[in-house]
Amino acid sequence: MDTVILSDWLSARLDRAAAEPSYRQVLRLMQQAILTGQLPPGTKLPSSRTLAGDLLIARNTVLRVYDQLTAEGYVISTMGSGTYVADTRPDSVAVNARRASPASGSIDKGAPTPIRREHGDLSSRGRRLIGQAGVSPKQWGAFMPGVPDVAEFPARTWSRLQAKLWKEANPDLLTYAPGGGYRPLRRALSDYLRVARSVNCTPDQIIITTGIHQSIDLAVRLLTDVGDRAWVEEPCYWGARSVLQSSGIKLVPVPVDDEGLNPREQDLQNPPRLALVTPSHQYPLGMVMSLARRRTLLEYARQHKVWIIEDDYDSEFRYGSHPLASLQGLDEAGQVIYVGSLGKMLFPGLRIGYMIAPEHLVDTFRTGVAELYREGQLMQQAVMTDFIMDGHLTSHVRRMRALYGERRQILIDAITARFGNELPVMGDEAGLHLVLGLPDHANDREVAAAAYDAGVIVRALAAYYSGETPARRGLLLGYACVPNAQIGPAFDTLARVIEQTALGASTRTTGQRRHAT
Incomplete structure (x- = not known):
């Protein structure tokens, strides 16, 4: 494509009635011509004055296009000589190496290998995760399980508390969340959980996360290796199962009965690295783990150094009786990691969860959450603190x-x-x-x-x-x-x-x- 043809080609494609500015159109069209080879490497571009006259646009527009093409490496400008299309073709050595046959070492001079699509691009665990995904395209309406009525949330109260904090605009609330989260929130949660769930903890043991999924993920990353075994309830929440499997954990389904988790003899003979349980309200069947089973599980975990993740996802909502005490409250060996979320109490989009780490692991979990996820949301955590302290949560x-x-x-x-x-x-x-x-x-x-x-x-x-x-x-x-x-x-x-x-x-x-x- 010579310079005359280039002017004609651009002029035919320039839409002067479009909302897109002429500068953006000319830049896009010239990039397209260079990438497709219509303007081959070494082609000298017309002067900015000539091209502006041919296209009936301002010369500054063409100068701006040439400057951007130069900055992005499409063209090279030489003082006193002109502007030329740069050679941006893929390096032939690299391309030929990709085409080499692993079996014979020969070079395929033909068409490039077709790009894989959809699940063919995924790892084996990626395919398993997507193939077994339980997430629904709809998250609201009859009879979507596990979703609170967000229309009943006291939005005006929340908005008032939030506006007050934003008005003050404390810079400390606009940065990353150090030390496992906003300390006043951890203190408020510690007080709430001691009363409502019989949890034994100090504010320092609470790590603020974005929800139960992240809490489980953090615990698994810090306490297990790929190939370790984990007990999961059969049946169990599909989301927790996906988190464990995506971390390379081998799942051991353990049946539940009317008293909760009921390990078989073969299960007991092969202690896992961790056990994930929902003792206060088994998900999805709803039974409560009996006190005898709880004490048995805790003693087994103590003897065999098994980590227990207690998922306490919605125990505030019991009908006809008070909320039940947590498994963590019975733990004297420091083997239970308690995880929960405020989403089901308030609204899922809040994305504030928490975990209670054993005292000797507090510093490890604080470092882990900061290193892996770079937590923030301190402003939301501060609003949540005021919401709790003013009695609105209760x-x-x-x-x-x-x-x-x-x-x-x-x-x-x-x-x-x-x-x-x-x-x-x-x-x-x-x-x-x-x-x-x-x-x-x-x-x-x-x-x-x-x-x-x-x-x-x-x-x-x-x-x-x-x-x-x-x-x-x-x-x-x-x-x-x-x-x-x-x-x-x-x-x-x-x-x-x-x-x-x-x-x-x-x-x-x-x-x-x-x-x-």
Whole structure:
């Protein structure tokens, strides 16, 4: 492409009515011509005056384009000689090395190797993570499990507290978070957790994180090596399972029964490096680990130096009884790492979680969280501190516990009215969801997919088991984020899907007759 053709080529493509400035258009077009070889290396560009006249644009515009092309290495300007297209072609030695056959060492002079796409680009653990991902494209609506009603959050109170802090604009709150997080927040959380969860800790033991996922990830990175074994409950929360697997940990699913984690003889004979448990409200089935099992687990961990990660994700919401004491409160050997989050109490987007490290590991965990994640969010942590200290957290949790209790009962009543005792309800004593059992022959994954197509979000219980054949079939139904008036209609929709996909024709007829009466 000579200089005359270049002017014509640019002029034909210059859109003078476009919102994009002429400078940006000419720069983009010339970059394209150089990269595609239409302007080969060594081509002398027309003078800025000539090109400006040909394109009917200001000379300063062309000078600005040439300056930018020079700065980015597309062209080379020589005093007294002119501006030439630089040779930016990939180095032939490097390209040929990439084309070499590993088997024969020969050089492929033909077309470059096609770029792999999608899962072919991933590592083996990356493929496993994406292939087993449980995250939903929707995070709100009936019956999304584990999501609080963010519409009930006292936003005005939060905004007022936040505005006060921003008005002061303390520079210390705008930098990275040293020492495991904002100390006043750690002190407030220590006081709260001692009363609400019977946790034994000092403010120094609390490490502020962005949530339970990060807390688990930090503990795993600092306390395990690739290939170490970890006990996980069977079934268990898919997110925790993904965090462990992505760190190269070998998972050992341990069954649960009505008393919680129930290790088998072969499990006990091969102590793991760590055990991840949800003793106060097993996720997803909802049982509570008995005191005898707790003491047994703690003694086993003490004898075999097993780290226990206690995931206490939503224990504030119990219906008909007070919140249960933590496993950490019984630990005398310093083997339990307690992790929790404020997201389910307030709103998930808050992204403030915490972990309680054994005293001898406090400095290690502080260094680890700062080194790996470069924590910040001190302003949010300061707002959270005032929110707790002024009593807003306690009153909000109390109010939401009552509201969620109402919604839980509305949902249970809807289930009973439609199915009677035919489908069992499990894990409804606490938390933000319950499990609706399905017949053994039912495919709960298919039911969940059909419900999604009908506009209702549920999770298949099978997704929480590590094996292909789950011990139980069922659906997780979250009720916390569903307004009272919408629970009945939404469940009617779900019930029709269940009757069509999981139950036989006779059951469907019986259900319709019961519903009509």
